[in-house]
Amino acid sequence: MEAGKIIDFRSLSEAVGKFHIGRKKVLLPAMNRISAHLLAGTFRAFGIEALVLATYGGLDLGKQYTSGKECYPCQVTLGDVLAFIRGERERLGRAFHPEDYIYFMPESDGPCRFGLYNKFQRLVLDSIPGLDRLKICSLTTQDGYSLAGLLEEERVTDFKKAGFLAVVAGDILDRLVWRVRPYEREPGATDAFAEGALHRLAASLETWGAGGNYEPVLAELDEILAEAKDLIDPQLPPKPLIGMVGEIFLRMHRESNQDLIRLLEKYGAEVENASMAEWVNYVSYERLREARKHLTLHLRLLHFTQLRTCLRDILDFGLNLLFQEATQKKIYRRTRRVLDLAEDHRIAHLEKILDRSEVFSFDVRTEACLSIGGILQCAAGGYNGVVNVYPFTCMPSITTSAIVKPLLNERQLPYLDAHYVGSFQPGREAALSTFLYQARQHFGRHGRKRRAETRNRPEGLFP
Numbered sequence: 066m067e068a069g070k071i072i073d074f075r076s077l078s079e080a081v082g083k084f085h086i087g088r089k090k091v092l093l094p095a096m097n098r099i100s101a102h103l104l105a106g107t108f109r110a111f112g113i114e115a116l117v118l119a120t121y122g123g124l125d126l127g128k129q130y131t132s133g134k135e136c137y138p139c140q141v142t143l144g145d146v147l148a149f150i151r152g153e154r155e156r157l158g159r160a161f162h163p164e165d166y167i168y169f170m171p172e173s174d175g176p177c178r179f180g181l182y183n184k185f186q187r188l189v190l191d192s193i194p195g196l197d198r199l200k201i202c203s204l205t206t207q208d209g210y211s212l213a214g215l216l217e218e219e220r221v222t223d224f225k226k227a228g229f230l231a232v233v234a235g236d237i238l239d240r241l242v243w244r245v246r247p248y249e250r251e252p253g254a255t256d257a258f259a260e261g262a263l264h265r266l267a268a269s270l271e272t273w274g275a276g277g278n279y280e281p282v283l284a285e286l287d288e289i290l291a292e293a294k295d296l297i298d299p300q301l302p303p304k305p306l307i308g309m310v311g312e313i314f315l316r317m318h319r320e321s322n323q324d325l326i327r328l329l330e331k332y333g334a335e336v337e338n339a340s341m342a343e344w345v346n347y348v349s350y351e352r353l354r355e356a357r358k359h360l361t362l363h364l365r366l367l368h369f370t371q372l373r374t375c376l377r378d379i380l381d382f383g384l385n386l387l388f389q390e391a392t393q394k395k396i397y398r399r400t401r402r403v404l405d406l407a408e409d410h411r412i413a414h415l416e417k418i419l420d421r422s423e424v425f426s427f428d429v430r431t432e433a434c435l436s437i438g439g440i441l442q443c444a445a446g447g448y449n450g451v452v453n454v455y456p457f458t459c460m461p462s463i464t465t466s467a468i469v470k471p472l473l474n475e476r477q478l479p480y481l482d483a484h485y486v487g488s489f490q491p492g493r494e495a496a497l498s499t500f501l502y503q504a505r506q507h508f509g510r511h512g513r514k515r516r517a518e519t520r521n522r523p524e525g526l527f528p
């Protein structure tokens with residue numbers, strides 16, 4: 066940021082928040098390329114122009130405007146939006162109007178720094194002439210990523226449903242790649258197929274997403290899965306299964322994690338990463354949990370006036386979570402009739418695992434709840450190793466690492482911390498190949514999870 070420039074902090078409330086999108090072009094960060102494009106298709110279904118920002122080409126710009134103390138995903142996403150703006154300025158010249166765009170950067174409340182990305186990025190945009198007119202649209206975990214205010218009221222529910230469908234469909238496409246690629250008959254066939262499948266699904270969401278009838282989208286997904294099945298060489302024996310957890314941006318953003326899944330596959334693994342829907346469901350689950358806690362508190366204190374709000378919140382967040390989990394279950398069940406993809410877990414299931422283990426609690430919050438719960442689930446569920454992927458200095462992931470390392474040591478389950486900050490670490494490949502060697506040994510001794518099993522089976526690690 067320009068030294069000596071007076072910062073107007075009013076823009077943090079006036080130009081970051083929920084704004085009616087209207088005819089603006091929505092700029093979506095490509096945290097997960099597949100989900101971002103499916104969401105862009107969903108936006109277009111509702112008549113909103115949406116663009117997925119090209120990613121990682123602007124990292125130098127991101128670094129130029131940060132001090133190095135920020136979380137790595139903040140640098141990456143800042144670089145992406147700045148590079149896009151620079152490109153648009155060059156392309157459009159005087160016809161470039163920052164107010165024609167709206168940049169999406171959600172947030173979460175404490176204790177970690179994700180709640181500050183959009184504020185920090187606001188200050189950077191404000192420091193560049195004209196970019197104070199480019200608004201940052203922020204969905205917040207405080208209201209469970211409610212979309213109210215972004216669209217006309219009567220379209221909000223339909224958009225939310227279609228958006229969640231896009232998230233789950235994106236997870237299924239990801240899982241398709243992780244399931245098929247390690248066993249493909251022809252090298253490179255899965256990646257080429259997945260690229261085409263992404264465009265087919267995005268087009269289907271664009272055509273059908275706004276109408277409330279999602280059957281054509283699901284039928285397209287069925288066809289994609291059936292075609293993908295043919296890419297598998299059934300003669301190839303199963304490989305060691307690695308579970309991946311960690312900070313959502315790093316584990317989803319292939320450029321930032323230096324294509325870790327592909328690298329693990331190169332060393333002979335099959336990998337299952339945690340999903341996007343996991344985070345969306347966690348946000349709803351956490352809000353419901355908070356609303357229940359408030360209800361108990363107000364009942365104890367006899368604050369009867371607040372009870373109505375608490376009950377309304379419980380109903381809203383509860384119905385939301387119920388809808389999401391039911392939708393997800395239905396889609397996975399349908400999917401698994403065609404291809405044996407791993408099912409996703411329920412957040413309540415992870416909380417139960419944590420409670421039983423007594424090593425961490427949902428009361429502490431952050432992604433550590435999901436990562437520690439997910440790792441314990443892998444330990445009990447027939448995985449041959451676990452990787453925790455995160456940005457260097459990420460607080461919840463370091464907590465996760467400190468807690469699970471001794472537990473997994475005791476259980477002799479291979480574990481790897483994979484942290485990234487943009488530089489290439491000379492020992493990375495050696496660490497990965499050693500980890501995979503241990504995972505193969507584990508696989509040789511214990512076998513692995515059968516494909517038909519779901520991730521919601523009862524756990525045996527901490528009886």
Ligand code: SF4
Pocket residue numbers: 136137138177178179180312432456458459460461462
């Ligand atoms: S989860 Fe980690 S990387 Fe993400 S904001 Fe929090 S501390 Fe930063």
